[in-house]
Amino acid sequence: MLAKVEVKDSCSAWVLIGDLQVFLRIRGNRDPVSSSRSQLCDTMRLFLSIICIFSASITAGTGLQCQDCQNYASTDCTGSLAVCSGSATSCMAAVTVITSDNLSSSSIVKSCASYPQLCGVFYSITMGPIHLASKTECCATDGCNSGTPQLPPRDLTPNGVQCPFCIAEASSCTSTGNIDCTGSETRCITYSGGIYNGTQFEQKAFKGCTTENVCNVPAPPYPATLLQQGYQLSCTPGATH
Template sequence: MEASLAACILAALLASGSCLQCEVCTELGTSCSGTVQTCSAGLDSCGITLIEQTLVGMKQQVIVKACISSDRCNLGPLTMNFGNGVTMKQGIACCVGDACRTTTVTVPPADPKPNGRRCPACVAVLSAQCNEGIIDCTGAETRCIEIAGTTTIGGTTTSMTMKGCASEDLCANTTEASESFAGISTDLTFKCKASGTARGPVGLLIPALAGLLLMQLLS
């Protein structure tokens, strides 16, 4: 902590603005606690992300606290639907300092109204091929998304592919994300039928996708 504080003071002397520190943690459920870390340049807010995933009526939540860019604090609904009762929703709240102790976050409410968009949908675990169906997108899910990659659990690598509907802000661009969570290492590629250059928030979904894979394997 002393070294981190010294680095913070040095950064403040060398550049304008203050040095932000945020609690960093990831846990299943709606709360977590972790170490306070100094944020990298460009990450000017503390973010609390709550992700809710549903697998055929079974719900699981994951909370992530991390340093993030403040341009992600006012994102619209972040939701995905992969068909056959598999959905994912994400809410983000931002805070700085003591405000993070009382800041709460919720996931977007369900919006079952069809929006006219239709997308291929499927979930394939242990296979890179997906048995596609077509689903009607609802609410803010106006883009088609495809997630593909590998997940390693206990030394065993598994392929997975997911396709479905996604909301505009979630599907801002094509990107890649890699992360380890609860002994699960995930390396995924996200592709959307949308254009854009801004860095999207999909990386924060990695813990939830890892949990969803585990739910699939145990079901």
Template sequence: MADLLRYLLIVSALTTPGLSLSCFTCLDLTGAYCTGSPVTCSAGYSCVTSLSVTTVGSTNQSLSLSRGCAAANQCNITGSLTFQYGKVKIVTSCCDTDSCNATIATLPADNATVNGLTCRTCASDTTDYCYTDATLQCNGAETLCGRMATYLSGTASVTNTIRGCATPSVCNILGNVNGAFGSLNTVVKTFCSSGCVGLQGTFYLSSLMMLILMKIIF
């Protein structure tokens, strides 16, 4: 019995949130595969794989993938944001052993069912805010209006924003996550509301999402 109790205590200690994992960190802006060097994550963080698909118009589509460290509220997220020029979809999945690579999750399916929400929609490649009288009928699970302001600093400096219909899963990502890939520092601030008049609330998305949104505007 003593040996069994000791074994259980060891297992519990190894799986207790708060221990630091070593996770690979990498970024691929042209596909769905990347490898990198391991880094030590903050206590309680998991190893995350994040896949984004950006569609502009009906045919222009690009995939991007990143691996790194993530807090629990950044794990197992499936969401999207639709604006006047296209759509961004993102999925994240996590694992909790040293140097693990989480399996890439399935992207959310398109849903053309109108849900009754109308949001303003616009895009800017020069500022972190845009406003327009143009509106967008929201579909499926995109039941909130969202505005994403993106920032890139380091060897390049870029600020832009998109505005449209967003899923709650995107809007509920909390925390302050600043990303660094080589000499580039990235952050995304997102504001959400239940209607098109006035967006409120703020949070930071993963650095990968920032880079994908940056590519949409250009």
């Protein structure tokens, strides 16, 4: 909230506080040399100064502050506090872990939560031997996103759904077989587009199993996620057996 003061004469002024415009005038003896009127004018000027200081304090104090950092090589990062825009009402921390056989790659992003639909979301995708899991947590106090979200243990119980599988560094890929889906991954996914690797976007195409929320809540593009603007994602029920 900003205050703007426009002095009309020695003892009156327009005060603009946000969208509220107020005219203040000291009424009394019109004699400009009147000591009582002079004191009142001094009081008004002091009052206006207090309004300006108070308004500046409101401006500095109302913005939520969140830890802001990224690390595309581990699940740990620490950054300075950043003031969120007026539309952000919470802070977020998102962890993503990709595993393939005995290898793994992790990343974490902490920032203001510009997309509240991602708050509290856990999802996973399986593309044959490659498994991706991600979890986002949100909170609503200054600097509250300093921790690291913990991924739940992977559920390898077959759920009876089969999906076509393929993966390629290209704009599309063709499946040569199906994989058995496990746990809560009950939908088949097809993806094409760029994925951020920490330094640049890499073109990827894949098919596999995924959790249903990936299909129901469209993910925003980078930097809110690792997905490049313009990506294509679709889901199908998959075959059951």
